[in-house]
Amino acid sequence: MRFVPRFTDGQEFPHALGKIVCVGRNYADHARELDNPVPSEPLLFIKPATSAVPLEEPLDAPFSRGEVHYETELALLIGEELSHATADEAERAVVGIGLGLDLTLRDLQTRLKEKGHPWEIAKAFDGACPLSGFLPLSQVPNWSALAFTLEIDGELRQRGEGADMLFPVATLVAEMSRHFTLQPGDVVLTGTPAGVGPLPRGAELHFTLTGGLEITTRVAE
Numbered sequence: 001m002r003f004v005p006r007f008t009d010g011q012e013f014p015h016a017l018g019k020i021v022c023v024g025r026n027y028a029d030h031a032r033e034l035d036n037p038v039p040s041e042p043l044l045f046i047k048p049a050t051s052a053v054p055l056e057e058p059l060d061a062p063f064s065r066g067e068v069h070y071e072t073e074l075a076l077l078i079g080e081e082l083s084h085a086t087a088d089e090a091e092r093a094v095v096g097i098g099l100g101l102d103l104t105l106r107d108l109q110t111r112l113k114e115k116g117h118p119w120e121i122a123k124a125f126d127g128a129c130p131l132s133g134f135l136p137l138s139q140v141p142n143w144s145a146l147a148f149t150l151e152i153d154g155e156l157r158q159r160g161e162g163a164d165m166l167f168p169v170a171t172l173v174a175e176m177s178r179h180f181t182l183q184p185g186d187v188v189l190t191g192t193p194a195g196v197g198p199l200p201r202g203a204e205l206h207f208t209l210t211g212g213l214e215i216t217t218r219v220a221e
Contacts, residue, residue, distance in 0.1 A: 003052040008133040015185030020047040026191025055130040060220045066107040071192035072150040075100035078186040082177040090173035096134025103128045139211040151206040160193035
């Protein structure tokens, strides 16, 4: 059964989820915490639709394959086709804003990177992209005022703000559309701030996003 994006009022988006286009190191503090250089242009990769699961449901992470790291990100729902778009066109094409987790098999990713190999299998496995419902734009302030948080068992682990992105939303989506045609139902993940780490088994996760989105879920044992 294909994942269908939905809005926080329960209304389903009229298109099934397509691809999930992601960016690495879009927050300088996160690049530094992993000893990675701060990029001069967006580092893009894709997760397939089969990686998406509802964020509200218990997270069944593949712990048998090594440490699974959490990366909390602002998620954008695309509502119209974009190809070689301008920043203004890209901004107008976003119809919903939510949260996503870019789950990463970190040990596997590190080994693949050291060998110069692609690392999709560390990022694009089934269940690797839990997604929330999407707030309509009427509930969201301007991009730079957006803020989101993740608490694990009551402890603040991540806080991100739109103003801290190296590549702001409109610029980022426009750049993505130069490489991949974006279609209705596609989702864009916009990068994670500092504070990533191993996902603890059985932990309670609490997420918030400016505009009234609040989600509590749990990691399966």
